[in-house]
Amino acid sequence: MAKSKTPLLDELEKGKWPSFVKDIKQAAQKSPMAEDLLQQLELSYKDKIGHWKHGGIVGVKGYGSGVIGRYSDRPDLFPNVQAFHTLRVNHPTGWFYKTDALRKLCDVWDKHGSGLTNMHGSTGDAILLGTKTEHLQPCFDDLSAAGFDLGGSGSALRTPSACVGPGRCEWACIDSLDVCYNLTMEFQDKIHRPMFPYKFKIKVSACPNDCVASIARSDFSIIGTWKGKILINPAEVTIYAGSDLDIQKEVCDLCPTKCMEWDGKTLKIHDGDCNRCMHCINLMPKALRPGKEKGATILVGGKAPIVQGALLSWVVVPFMKLEPPYAELKDLIERIQDWWDENGKSRERLGELIKRVGMRVFLKAVGLPAVPQMVKAPRSNPYVFFWPEEIQKEVK
Amino acid sequence: MAKTDIGPPDYKTMLPPVISRNYGKWLYHEILKPGVLMHIAESGEALYTVRAGSPRLISTDHIREICDLAEKYCDGYLRFTSRHNIEFLLDDKNKVDPLIAELTSLNYPVGGTGHAISNIVHTQGWVHCHTPATDASGPVKALMDEIYDYFVTMKLPNHVRIALACCLNMCGAVHCSDIAILGIHRTVPKTDNTRVPNVCEIPSTVASCPTGAIRGDMKAKTVTVNDEKCMYCGNCYTVCPAMPIADPDNDGISIWVGGKVSNARSAPKFSKLAIPFLPNNPPRWPEVVEAVKNIIEVYASHARKHERVGEWIERVGWERFFTLTGIPFTDKHIDDYDMATETFRTSTQFKWG
Numbered sequence: 001m002a003k004s005k006t007p008l009l010d011e012l013e014k015g016k017w018p019s020f021v022k023d024i025k026q027a028a029q030k031s032p033m034a035e036d037l038l039q040q041l042e043l044s045y046k047d048k049i050g051h052w053k054h055g056g057i058v059g060v061k062g063y064g065s066g067v068i069g070r071y072s073d074r075p076d077l078f079p080n081v082q083a084f085h086t087l088r089v090n091h092p093t094g095w096f097y098k099t100d101a102l103r104k105l106c107d108v109w110d111k112h113g114s115g116l117t118n119m120h121g122s123t124g125d126a127i128l129l130g131t132k133t134e135h136l137q138p139c140f141d142d143l144s145a146a147g148f149d150l151g152g153s154g155s156a157l158r159t160p161s162a163c164v165g166p167g168r169c170e171w172a173c174i175d176s177l178d179v180c181y182n183l184t185m186e187f188q189d190k191i192h193r194p195m196f197p198y199k200f201k202i203k204v205s206a207c208p209n210d211c212v213a214s215i216a217r218s219d220f221s222i223i224g225t226w227k228g229k230i231l232i233n234p235a236e237v238t239i240y241a242g243s244d245l246d247i248q249k250e251v252c253d254l255c256p257t258k259c260m261e262w263d264g265k266t267l268k269i270h271d272g273d274c275n276r277c278m279h280c281i282n283l284m285p286k287a288l289r290p291g292k293e294k295g296a297t298i299l300v301g302g303k304a305p306i307v308q309g310a311l312l313s314w315v316v317v318p319f320m321k322l323e324p325p326y327a328e329l330k331d332l333i334e335r336i337q338d339w340w341d342e343n344g345k346s347r348e349r350l351g352e353l354i355k356r357v358g359m360r361v362f363l364k365a366v367g368l369p370a371v372p373q374m375v376k377a378p379r380s381n382p383y384v385f386f387w388p389e390e391i392q393k394e395v396k
Numbered sequence: 397m398a399k400t401d402i403g404p405p406d407y408k409t410m411l412p413p414v415i416s417r418n419y420g421k422w423l424y425h426e427i428l429k430p431g432v433l434m435h436i437a438e439s440g441e442a443l444y445t446v447r448a449g450s451p452r453l454i455s456t457d458h459i460r461e462i463c464d465l466a467e468k469y470c471d472g473y474l475r476f477t478s479r480h481n482i483e484f485l486l487d488d489k490n491k492v493d494p495l496i497a498e499l500t501s502l503n504y505p506v507g508g509t510g511h512a513i514s515n516i517v518h519t520q521g522w523v524h525c526h527t528p529a530t531d532a533s534g535p536v537k538a539l540m541d542e543i544y545d546y547f548v549t550m551k552l553p554n555h556v557r558i559a560l561a562c563c564l565n566m567c568g569a570v571h572c573s574d575i576a577i578l579g580i581h582r583t584v585p586k587t588d589n590t591r592v593p594n595v596c597e598i599p600s601t602v603a604s605c606p607t608g609a610i611r612g613d614m615k616a617k618t619v620t621v622n623d624e625k626c627m628y629c630g631n632c633y634t635v636c637p638a639m640p641i642a643d644p645d646n647d648g649i650s651i652w653v654g655g656k657v658s659n660a661r662s663a664p665k666f667s668k669l670a671i672p673f674l675p676n677n678p679p680r681w682p683e684v685v686e687a688v689k690n691i692i693e694v695y696a697s698h699a700r701k702h703e704r705v706g707e708w709i710e711r712v713g714w715e716r717f718f719t720l721t722g723i724p725f726t727d728k729h730i731d732d733y734d735m736a737t738e739t740f741r742t743s744t745q746f747k748w749g
Contacts, residue, residue, distance in 0.1 A: 008678060008679040009679060011679040011680055012534055012537050012538070012679050012680070014541075015537065015538075015540075015541030015544075016503075016505065016541055016544045017449065017451070017505065017537055017540035017541045017544055017547075018449060018450055018451045018503065018504065018505070019451060019537060020451040020452070020453040020454075020523075020533040020537060021537075023451060023453055023454050023455040023458050024453070024455070026455045026457050026458065027455040027456070027457070034455075037523070041522055041523060044522035044531065045522070045531070045534070045678040045679055047644055048644035048645075048647070048676050048678065049522075049642050049644045049647075050521075050522045050525060050526065050527075050528045050642060051522070052524065052525060052526040053526060053637075054526050054633075054637035055526065055637070061397075061400075062400050063400065070524060070526070084524070086524065090403065090404035091404060091476075092404050092405045092406070092407045092410045093404065093407035094407050094475060095475045095476040095477065095478075096407050096410035096411055096473075096474075096475045097410050097473075097474055097475060097476075098409070098410050098472050098473060099463035099466050099467055099472035099473075099474070100472065101405060101410065102459055102462075102463055103460065103463055105459075106456035106459050106460055109456055110456050115455055115456045115457070116453065116454075116455055116456075117453075117454055117455070117456065117459065118452050118453055118454075118480075118520075119450065119452065119454055119459065119476050119480065119482075120452075120476055120480065122517065122519060122567050122568040122569070123567075124478070129453070129523075129524060130524070140398055141397075141398040143398075144398035144399050144400070144402060145398065147402070147405045148404065148405065149400075149401065149402045149403050149404060161478070163478070164475070166419055166420035166421075166422070167407075167411060167415055167419065168415065168422065168435055168443060168445070168485075169422060169425075169435075170422040170423055170424055170425060170435070172420065172422075175420065177407055181404075181406065181407055184403055184404060185403045188401040188403055189401065192400070192401060208658070208659035208660070209658045209659070209660060210657050210658055210659065210664070211478065212478050213478070213569070213572065213657040214657075215572075215657055215664050216569055216571065216572040216655075216657045216664060217569045217657075250701060250702060254661055254702055255661075256661050256662065276659075277659050277660050277661055278658070278659060278660045279660045279661045279702075282660055283702075285424040285425060285426075286423075286424040303569075304561075304565070304566035304567075304569040304570075304571055305564050305566060305571065305629070306564060306565050306566070306606075306629065306631050306634075307604065307606050307631055308606055308734075309606070309733060309734065309735075310566075310569075310571040310666060312572070312664055312665075312666070345603070346600060346603070347600070347603070347604065347635075
């Protein structure tokens with residue numbers, strides 16, 4: 001038997017978890033690009049270093065984003081991945097697919113690229129991994145004909161994403177899928193033509209469980225919530241009481257606000273004390289449901305570390321009703337992006353700008369009132385700024 | 397000329413009829429067994445979801461195999477999760493077990509639901525990135541092989557979200573995960589003074605440094621790096637290709653723990669440093685796999701039911717976390733970035749470990 005050219009990667013074909021190496025080898029049966037990717041990756045495993053060069057601006061006509069340029073630093077050894085660019089394809093909201101659409105995507109990619117994908121990338125796009133420069137435009141043309149479009153990259157609005165929401169979840173307080181799709185269609189220009197200081201991400205979760213990590217991973221986080229009483233179905237509470245679930249220990253004792261009382265028969269919730277964390281509802285989905293007045297909390301500024309450090313999003317609108325055509329929401333997004341675009345330095349994310357100039361300045365600029373829900377506690381230092389108009393002028 | 401700005405296909409055309417009929421009208425759900433969800437609508441109709449793992453990096457033929465299965469068992473309707481899992485959406489309960497049997501025969505792991513370890517969110521690594529400090533798919537595969545059992549069962553105190561980013565750019569933002577695996581560099585970038593004037597913009601290169609370690613040298617049209625201030629984030633390299641930072645002997649992996657994004661019980665929180673450095677040891681990263689497995693096992697045996705990793709650690713105290721896991725505490729664990737003092741202990745209330 002011939003000796004394997006990829007002894008290191010072969011080790012990753014072993015084991016129970018599905019192997020990406022098997023998938024690369026499968027694609028390599030048809031594509032010389034995938035074959036060279038495999039060989040270059042083996043070299044990386046040997047050298048303990050990546051073998052891709054820095055960036056390169058490539059794209060399709062009329063767009064400034066959606067394609068990530070990539071070139072091998074060893075084209076002498078791996079000529080078929082000398083250029084190996086990625087296309088980001090905007091996924092159907094909620095990552096729902098009918099197989100005919102998926103098959104079309106596969107056919108386009110087999111025709112123009114390596115046959116390798118990520119389902120999906122971190123922002124949410126379907127990633128078509130690796131093709132040559134001359135294939136980019138024909139590939140985009142075929143994608144467009146198949147009903148697909150590119151997502152965002154660079155200093156653009158990135159492809160918005162949403163949790164499964166009302167598609168399959170009883171806890172959905174907003175129509176996360178529709179909000180996401182509506183914003184995606186409204187802001188096509190911002191997605192495809194980078195015009196911001198840096199990237200801008202929008203993620204929509206339909207309840208505080210935040211299944212798309214919007215609070216950690218988006219500059220503009222939309223998280224469903226409610227006002228008023230948690231709906232209780234006493235008959236179902238009784239059934240839970242007879243099950244394995246220990247209502248006192250697992251539900252009431254773990255409630256962060258201690259707003260629940262259980263006497264062995266009746267479950268009482270002091271809704272005024274509830275902070276809508278979802279724990280009780282998560283544990284007793286048949287018995288408890290979010291309240292009737294539904295909307296979203298809007299938070300801004302979330303991001304990963306680069307450049308000035310990681311941030312979780314901050315509450316700026318405690319409650320906003322979200323109903324089509326989402327005029328109030330879109331207006332707020334526009335106001336915030338305009339202010340950021342005007343004041344942000346190159347590669348400064350929204351959260352970093354707010355941190356630099358102060359939340360006070362941000363709120364005034366975008367016209368939002370300061371409310372206690374925005375802070376964990378008021379300031380403890382006396383370094384307070386006042387606006388000129390708040391100071392009594394000297395009378396001459 | 398292709399049409400532009402058409403946007404993604406309308407998701408409503410991708411929904412199975414059982415979802416279209418019951419959209420927004422779901423009543424409750426149950427996890428019937430690992431990997432199988434049952435959602436009941438107000439109408440009484442049921443939707444069955446079968447969740448299977450994937451390596452994220454998949455070939456078109458693999459996608460076609462998934463399509464074949466979806467067509468055979470659920471009229472061609474499926475979705476992917478935010479953690480790269482595949483979900484088959486069925487309206488016929490009788491097809492659930494045959495689908496699982498076929499998935500199992502094709503080596504798809506079925507699970508990732510409830511108090512389990514779901515798939516690992518991860519980045520490109522050496523497969524396709526120009527700034528990685530480690531590979532992504534490789535360490536993930538090696539680790540999932542080892543903790544496979546936690547994917548196909550639901551025996552942990554709560555779910556454990558693991559994520560891997562191959563450098564500090566974190567295009568897979570890992571900073572709020574129960575366990576985060578983060579590629580790091582440990583040596584300063586090597587400035588190529590002959591190339592900087594041609595390929596880099598000096599002001600933006602200076603501005604790219606979070607600690608102000610880079611100064612412009614306008615005379616020589618290049619930059620200088622203050623080695624003592626550099627914490628090897630690699631952001632300058634992102635802006636200026638003439639400052640390569642990758643170092644095969646010193647790049648590696650750090651481990652972070654205790655983050656979460658859900659609001660359930662405690663507020664969302666960042667992951668904190670557990671292990672500052674483990675070596676890159678391809679193809680199977682044994683040190684990383686062992687370290688993560690140890691943290692999972694200590695968590696599994698000490699946390700109370702429903703406690704996430706971070707909630708468990710905050711209850712017992714970080715000092716005890718280091719004792720229980722046997723992870724050495726070092727000066728690297730003490731923050732020295734801009735909000736550092738907020739993490740210093742300002743009371744006499746601590747445990748002996």
